[in-house]
Every structure is written in C-alpha cells, then in structure tokens.
Amino acid sequence: MPELPEVEAVARTLRPLVEGRRIRSVHVLHTIATRPQNPSQIARLVQGQQIKSVERKGKYLWLQLTQGIVTLHFKLDGQLLWFPSAKKMFEVANRKDAGVHVDVAFELENGILGFADGRHFGRVYVYKSGDACPALAGLGVAALSPDFTASRLSGLLVASRRPLKEFLLDQSRVAGIGNIYSSESLWHARLNPFRRANSLSSAEARRLHKAIVSVLARALECCLHPPPDFRDASWWFQGLEKILRVYDRRGKPCRRCGNEIERIAQGGRSTYFCAHCQK
DNA sequence: CCTGCTACCTGATGGC
DNA sequence: TGCCATCAGGTAGCAG
Numbered sequence: 001m002p003e004l005p006e007v008e009a010v011a012r013t014l015r016p017l018v019e020g021r022r023i024r025s026v027h028v029l030h031t032i033a034t035r036p037q038n039p040s041q042i043a044r045l046v047q048g049q050q051i052k053s054v055e056r057k058g059k060y061l062w063l064q065l066t067q068g069i070v071t072l073h074f075k076l077d078g079q080l081l082w083f084p085s086a087k088k089m090f091e092v093a094n095r096k097d098a099g100v101h102v103d104v105a106f107e108l109e110n111g112i113l114g115f116a117d118g119r120h121f122g123r124v125y126v127y128k129s130g131d132a133c134p135a136l137a138g139l140g141v142a143a144l145s146p147d148f149t150a151s152r153l154s155g156l157l158v159a160s161r162r163p164l165k166e167f168l169l170d171q172s173r174v175a176g177i178g179n180i181y182s183s184e185s186l187w188h189a190r191l192n193p194f195r196r197a198n199s200l201s202s203a204e205a206r207r208l209h210k211a212i213v214s215v216l217a218r219a220l221e222c223c224l225h226p227p228p229d230f231r232d233a234s235w236w237f238q239g240l241e242k243i244l245r246v247y248d249r250r251g252k253p254c255r256r257c258g259n260e261i262e263r264i265a266q267g268g269r270s271t272y273f274c275a276h277c278q279k
Numbered sequence: 280c281c282t283g284c285t286a287c288c289t290g291a292t293g294g295c
Numbered sequence: 296t297g298c299c300a301t302c303a304g305g306t307a308g309c310a311g
Contacts, residue, residue: 002304065298076303076304077304119286171306178304247304
C-alpha cells in the first residue's frame with residue numbers, strides 16, 4: 001500500500017482491530033522481512049505487550065506498544081491480512097498453491113494480524129522506542145500534517161537544486177509522496193518535473209503545496225471507499241485510476257490541453273507529464 | 280553534506 | 296506459443 005493515502009487508509013482500518021489488544025506471540029515465517037533482527041529478539045521485545053495505538057508517518061506504519069514499537073513498511077506490494085485463528089492462517093498461508101505469503105504474523109487475543117508480501121520487499125522491525133528507529137527519525141515533514149504548510153514547503157524547495165520530481169520523492173524532506181502522487185501533484189501544479197526545486201517562485205511553491213494536499217486528500221478519500229479488506233488476500237485499492245490525471249497515461253491526451261502525455265525516466269523511475277502545459 | 284547508482288525480490292506484461 | 300526484456304505504487308547502502 002505504497003504511498004501516504006494508502007497507508008493512512010490501512011492505519012484507520014487497523015485501529016479498531018488491534019488497539020488495546022495484547023500480542024500473545026509473534027511468528028516470523030520469512031526472516032528476510034525482519035533481518036538483521038532475529039525472531040527471538042523480536043519475540044522477546046514484543047510478546048505479551050499491549051498495542052496502545054497505531055501510528056503513521058509518511059509511508060511508515062507502526063504499532064505503539066506499552067514499551068517499544070513495531071514498524072511496518074509495505075514497500076511496493078506488502079499488505080496486511082487478518083485471520084480468525086492461527087489454524088485458518090496456516091490453511092492458506094505459505095502454501096505453493098495459495099499465493100498468500102505471510103512473512104510475519106502477530107497472534108492477538110481476537111485473531112491473527114499477518115504482514116504479507118509475496119515479493120519480500122516489505123519490512124517489519126522492532127525498537128525500544130520511536131527515537132531508536134533511524135528510518136522514522138530521518139523522515140521529513142509529514143505531508144497532510146498541520147506542519148506541512150506552503151511556507152514550510154517553500155523553505156525546503158529553496159534549499160534544494162534537485163529536479164522537482166526527485167525532490168518530491170525524497171522522504172527526508174517531505175514524507176509520504178511516492179511515484180504516482182509526485183507526477184500527479186506536478187501535473188496539477190502545472191510544473192515541469194525537470195525544474196530545479198530552488199527555481200520556483202513563491203506563487204509556484206504555493207501552487208505545488210496546494211496540489212500536493214489536494215491530490216493526497218482526494219486519493220485518501222478514494223482509498224477509504226471502499227476501505228481495505230484485510231480478510232481478502234486478493235483485495236487491493238480500487239478506482240484510483242479514476243482520479244489519476246497523468247500517471248500511466250503515456251501517449252494519451254493531456255486532460256487539460258490535449259497534448260500527448262510523455263513518460264520519461266528520472267532517478268531510475270517513471271515520470272509522466274505534459275510538456276505543453278507543465279512549465 | 281549532496282547526488283546518482285545498484286541491489287533487493289517476484290510476477291505480470293509486451294514485443295518479437 | 297515461447298522466450299526474453301522490461302516494468303512495478305520503495306528505500307538502504309555505497310561511491311564519488
């Protein structure tokens with residue numbers, strides 16, 4: 001559930017399911033998801049603890065325990081699954097025919113929370129506190145948080161000479177924007193992805209801020225209707241293509257000016273944009 | 280410090 | 296149909 005809106009929708013769906021529950025045990029089924037932390041280390045820190053809350057910053061999700069945290073990062077394809085019992089989970093998980101790859105399972109009083117990722121990119125780590133997690137500590141201002149203001153964005157832009165597209169993907173500056181919503185935000189702001197961050201006028205910076213906020217908010221609404229269904233391993237976010245204006249539209253007409261949408265590579269990732277109306 | 284490149288995995292898709 | 300190349304919503308780590 002890659003970018004901020006998807007992870008936020010997951011967080012909201014997860015809260016009523018796990019908040020206040022106790023973690024009876026942890027099963028690490030694929031150690032690649034937790035390496036270099038080992039299963040016994042994880043079990044020792046987590047088992048028996050209560051989940052006080054579910055938190056999110058950028059694309060990171062974490063379970064706040066009585067003491068310590070469990071961070072979850074879904075990378076490209078990771079997802080959460082919910083099973084009524086360990087028995088039910090092992091009936092479908094990690095069998096050749098089923099296509100359900102649970103890497104880590106948390107056994108709670110009311111069911112099993114599985115972290116699943118067939119590609120094994122996603123990661124689950126345990127820390128004694130939020131401050132002890134370097135990845136969380138390195139995140140910049142959270143997009144959609146009250147701190148993410150136009151002037152805050154403007155200050156960050158001025159300090160960077162990177163192309164706008166790469167600037168937006170840098171989680172240490174603004175946390176939560178990924179490859180889809182960076183292209184979308186630049187299209188809405190009518191800004192060319194090659195423009196240097198520090199070349200923007202203050203009016204352009206405000207335009208970009210407004211575009212980011214509206215793109216993420218709209219995507220979140222979409223991600224909540226319908227909300228994630230952890231009981232269905234084949235479930236995925238629906239209908240996002242309806243709200244996307246440029247992403248994955250190479251060769252199609254720009255919805256603003258009719259010019260052909262281009263796809264180019266920046267920093268090894270695809271950028272979609274309209275060369276005619278994004279200046 | 281900053282930037283650019285590679286690696287990490289697996290599965291789906293498209294061109295020939 | 297088969298095969299190979301390319302692509303995928305992300306980030307850590309490393310070299311320069």
